[in-house]
Amino acid sequence: MPLADSKLSFTGVMILLYVEEGRRRANSACAGLEPWQIITATVLSTLGAVWVKGFLFQQESLTSRMKKQCFRLVRKIPFVGSTIQAQLNKALDHMSVSLCTLKEGMSYAKHLPAQGLSQKQVLECIREYQSLTEVDWEKGRVSGAVYWGDETLTQLLVKVYGDFAWTNPLHPDLFPGVRKMEAEVVRMTCNLFNGGPESCGTVTSGGTESILMACKAYRDMAYERGIKHPEIIAPLSVHAAFEKAAHYFGMKLIHVPLDKKTMKVDVKAMKRAISRNTAMLVCSAPGFPHGAMDPIEEVGKLAEKYNIPLHVDACLGGFLIVFMDKAKLALAPFDFRVKGVTSISADTHKYGYAPKGSSVVLYRNKTYRHYQFFVAPDWQGGIYASPSVAGSRPGGIIAACWATMMYMGENGYVETTRKIIQTSLEGVYVLGKPEVSVVAIASDVFDIFRLSNALTSKGWNLNTLQFPSSIHICVTVLHTKPGVAEQFISDVKEQVAIIMKNPKEKTTGMGAIYGMAQSIPDRSMVKEVSCGFLDCLYSTEAPKAHNNHMNGKAH
């Protein structure tokens, strides 16, 4: 004891000596300075430190900002800039021609007709618009997009939509029927995901809104817990809506890499990404790109251990996976049975077969859901309370969704689920281990986008993926018709055989654009082209096919 004591006092004396020395040096350094100089220097260095901190630690990382600035400068170099611009314009022209070309004799309506058209005239016009469609999705050659479109079902839900066309859940006193339907859609979905009586949720306009709402809820929870810069930790394969949510709500999205073999999220990397800023964890069930189910049970344990909310994004396959058990297809638990899961999103308008415009977001209990709600208690127009993004909402779509669920029933869903899963598990070399309805295809030998081009020319419409380059088919009820899967496999075989004769050939057409877009280091340029693409969508000018922007300037 005495030894320890003397050791302690010895350290104490040493510290005192150093402090004394420091004081002496500081004083001697300031000896020649007047007090105002010392004060000014202090103020300036404090301000400087605050500025440096502000500059270094922003939502966007320093390297990403530096990269952007660097590319911005490159674009300003005269020759380089104009060459890049020319390439961009070419890509845009290509898009505008392929998207906005009308048929011979058609034109755009730019002004309201001075005299309103009759019912008959409108329906005639409509036929012209329908004739623009060139891809025949009903034959089952399109990946995703339309998940069924059965004729009896279509009839039914159009009838129901008509009966509820003017309803709006914003006015529950006027439209109590739609209020009840929405509540029931939520309750039925809660029960499908084993939610128990405490579970709850809301109907939204689609998967993106469901995801946005969950992120918004967890952001507000994080703010309440004192987190200033909330972070979303999600697999690299997670849907782009999470990036949108981060962008909208001022959050930071941290991507966790996937296991290269299974395409599932690497749980260890996810654990390392958790910090005191973490607002939520995300798993996909299954992920859009490769159809892999993330290891929800393991991530759920992390969520419990660190007391962080866990959102399971089942937007794509939610209405398949809940029926797989009943269809005798094995799947690890993914829903509220896993303790750490606090919310789930599932699109009724995908494998729920409801018409576009409906999805469900579920929470373990009402406390979470309250963070999703928005209330303006002081609005002059009355107390304003709204559950999700929209104010007014189309009641007809909710009614049609409800009717679809009642019409399908458990037996109907189990039946379609069985067919779809069986169809997707037959054949082809694939990425990861698809457990649900998405099959992604890649190649080490040739550029996979060549296969994409080849299949497009055969009438197939697949999704092109990137990082890694691949294509996928999202199997719907339409693909379960006899012969469709076989035709797809035989077409793939045939086209791959042709490509393999000359595996190093250059890719052309849209495939080449995709490949190029992936390899551009300046991602802001890709954004620019994409904005141009969106502009195209709203264009009401007939594209001038051989218009070259750069030449235009030279004349």
Next chain:
Amino acid sequence: MDMDYWIQAQLNKALDHMSVSLCTLKEGMSYAKHLPAQGLSQKQVLECIREYQSLTEVDWEKGRVSGAVYWGDETLTQLLVKVYGDFAWTNPLHPDLFPGVRKMEAEVVRMTCNLFNGGPESCGTVTSGGTESILMACKAYRDMAYERGIKHPEIIAPLSVHAAFEKAAHYFGMKLIHVPLDKKTMKVDVKAMKRAISRNTAMLVCSAPGFPHGAMDPIEEVGKLAEKYNIPLHVDACLGGFLIVFMDKAKLALAPFDFRVKGVTSISADTHKYGYAPKGSSVVLYRNKTYRHYQFFVAPDWQGGIYASPSVAGSRPGGIIAACWATMMYMGENGYVETTRKIIQTSRTIEAGIRKVEGVYVLGKPEVSVVAIASDVFDIFRLSNALTSKGWNLNTLQFPSSIHICVTVLHTKPGVAEQFISDVKEQVAIIMKNPKEKTTGMGAIYGMAQSIPDRSMVKEVSCGFLDCLYSTEAPKAHNNHMNGKAH
């Protein structure tokens, strides 16, 4: 503390009241909580549907409801249900698969641009409703502000502006600065707006007209501010956009409110209100593409492919866009001018009638389709109660307490406006016999909610209200939360 306890008790009572009034089913009805084990047949589903329709007790078709349904004409309904059916499975997210809907959306935007005198540079997008249109404009201006180096962007808007701007501020991490109104005209005080401008200002807002009192903000004056300080100006014409653009042609005077005013950079207008399209469509317009690019969202690195989306949603119901397009083509300019004339005339009749009633007054000078009524003599919510019992369904407003009627095509039927005025006269006369009597029922809840100093409590009750909407439990009518604790 006793006070808090008392307020809590009152709030619980209010919640119980709401849940009973909203969630009470008819005798013999119950909630579906599980998917039917065996799917229902088409016929069975349609039978069920009838039960749900029977829940409706307010008959909006007779023109006794403020706003909510703006027309609902039978021929139009038939047409748009047919069109919806033809496009039920379409989705503008896939323009290659559904080029028809792509063209329709582009045309709805272009036609609306032209209605608002936008010129060839103007552009926009179709959204799912007024709130989304407003959110998108705010998001665009936030990102512009970020780019200009503003770290804490601010929205400067009149006090009367729609709650969606508060939502936008909350969602997008902006600050909403409310500018007071001129007490007499209910238009925004331009001088106060000027004072509110700072280097953090991301955007200015005007309403055309404002939801609560139907006043048109002085857009030309605010436009000058916007130009002078080089700040974007959004004109929110969500409610009345498809009326005001036709007022000139209907020979009704109105000061310029659209892209003719130089400072205006964006406009929102709901096709699903006075555009008579079914719920789920609105348009947001910009002066040029540069502004619109800030609205777009692009994820260039997504594994699922380059992801570009114009507005909040990814997938969108193409059927609703097609129905909106069909409505606009069916109405045509002549149809809209005609309905606009009728609606404005009706609301002016109502305004003139109300001004003659002693004991109440009209707020501001309504220029479009909303007439707000207040009183200095008695609690206006008593009038609201009285009119509700007469079968009217009006909007209750606060700060100041008032009620308003939003005139739709349904109110232009012969006799409706006259009936409204005579009912107001009659009920005000009854109330005036005893002007200081206590308010009861829903009116009292509104009055109380306004006077609670702790606004978070009001939020809590409102969340409770939203919970109610999703309830699938039959409410226990005589359940008293406070007593429950004492047992």
